Amino acid sequence: MQKPFQNVAVLKGGFSAEREVSLESGAAIANGLRKAGYTVMEIDVTTPDFTVPDGIEAVFIALHGTFGEDGGAQTRLTELGVPYVGADAEASRRSFDKLLTEICLRKAGVPVPESETLRRGGRRTLPLPVAVKPPRQGSSVGCSLVFKESEWAPAMADALKYDDEVLIQRFIPGREFTVGIVDGQVLPIVEIVTAAGWYDYTAKYKVDTTRYVIPAELDAKTAVRMQKIAMETFVALGVRGFGRVDFRMTPEGEQFVLELNNIPGFTSHSLLPKAAAAAGIEFSALCDRIMRTASL
Secondary structure (H helix, E strand, O other), X not given: XXXXXXXXXXXXXXXXXXXXXXXXXXXXXXXXXHHOOOEEEEEEEOOXXXXXXXXOOXXXXXXXXXXXOOOHHHHHHHHHOOOEOOOOHHHHHHXXXXXXXXXXXXXXXXXXXXXXXXXXXXXXXXXXXXXXXOOOOOOOOOOXXXXXXXHHHHHHHHHOOOOOEEEEEEOOOOEEEEEEEEOXXXXXXXXXXXXXXXXXXXXXXXXXXXXXXXXXXXXXXXXXXXXXXXXXXXXXXXXXXXXXXXXXXXXXOOEEEEEEEOOOOOOOOOHHHHHHHHOOOOHHHHHHHHHOOOEO
């Protein structure tokens, strides 16, 4: 099938807390696109006013975290008139900001954990255990689980390093899953099994003890429901092209959406490529398929 674009660029690096992961994702995507027959330029983004060289027809954004996933890079590319993959600026902002995500998902009837938002000095009303999260970070940066009161103050202090507001969510006991979506196709469900029982930054990038069960061992009815909720999340947030929806499920089978990652990772540890492979989509074909969805 003829490609709509030939000369493309991959934006990687950036200046968020996830720069190193982004560099790894970007390099992998660039190699995948070259294998798929594209002429690829890799651009290490270091400032918000980055430029794209003449002749670049479309861009694959591999910038994780702030500026990449919050609509900053998308706004800049729109100003430059260069098509790009993934959510547009407004949908990116909604997806990246966990507070806006919750508002949108509650309105759409998508199940999310009970929560509250605190600023410095605010008093928690939710009972322990809770998850403590900076609303505008990715890759679990600044996130903690709090099971004892003695853990509360350090968790809040850590989260407040990254934001003036902190999202407090009721901790959902049970199992953790993620569901990828690519160009309208819902991918096989991945179960994430960690040594610590929570998929934090260490479990994502620093250790090799995290296990991924693909496809997840779920009965058909439960799996279909989870995939349906994932697509409802995608639609409610107005995302396009690709993304990944994270879930927790209680022992009783109650499912809750934690967030949507609008630029998920493409490293050796990353879950969207693993799910695509389970669906028979090899890495270069995955990159090609996403690249074809680029638009303004």
